Amino acid sequence: MYNYAITLKWSDQDHAWVALVPELPGCMADGETPEEAVSEVRKSIQDWIEEAQRVQYPVPVPLPSIDNIIKAGELLNKSELARLLGIGTRTLSARIARRTPLSEDESRRIQKVLSERGVCLI
Template sequence: MKNIREVKPIEFYLGLNYPITIYRDEEGGYVAEIEDLPGCITEGETPEEVTQRIEVARKGWIQAAHEDDVEIPLPRTDEEYSGKFMVRIPKYLHRR
C-alpha cells in the first residue's frame, strides 16, 4: 500500500518561519543556510545581502520541491530539543 501524505498549498510553506543561520566565510563575505531545507544555502558580501539572497533561495527551494512533489519539511521547533549538550572532556579538566 502506498503511503499517502497530505500536500498543502505552496502558500502554506512559503508562510512558515524557517530559522536561518548566517556566518562569516573564511574566504570573505557571509554564508546563510536553512538547515531544515537541505541544500538551501547562499553567500553574499554583507549580512544584508546574504539575508536577501537566502530569502530568494528559500522561496525557490520550496517552489521547486512543491512542483516536483517532494516532501517539504516543516521548520524545527525548540520543543524538539532537550537542552542537554553532552561533551567528553579530558580527566584533568573534569577534576577542576
C-alpha cells in the first residue's frame, strides 16, 4: 500500500466522485461513491508506478502519513516533531490521538526536515 495523498471531489460534469493523486501526474479514478473512487485510484496508483518503472520515469516518494509521524515520534520526541511542524506539542499530541491527517504543507515540511537528518518516512 502506497501512502500518496488522495484528493477527493465531486464532479458535476461527470456525475461521479473523482479521486486524484497530486504527486502522480494524471493518476486519477472515479466512482459512484467516495469509497469506490478511492478504491479505484489505489489501483491506478499501482498501475501508474508500474508503468513509470517500465519506462524508467522517476517515481515520487510519497508524503509521510500520520502513521509514519507516530513512528517518527518513537525516534524523536513529540516536542521536536511539533517544532518541526510549526505547531504546539499539545496540538500534535491531540492530532496523533485522533489520527488527524497532516496537511500537504505539513507533510512536505516534515519530510524535508527529516530527510535533512537522514530519516526517510515512506
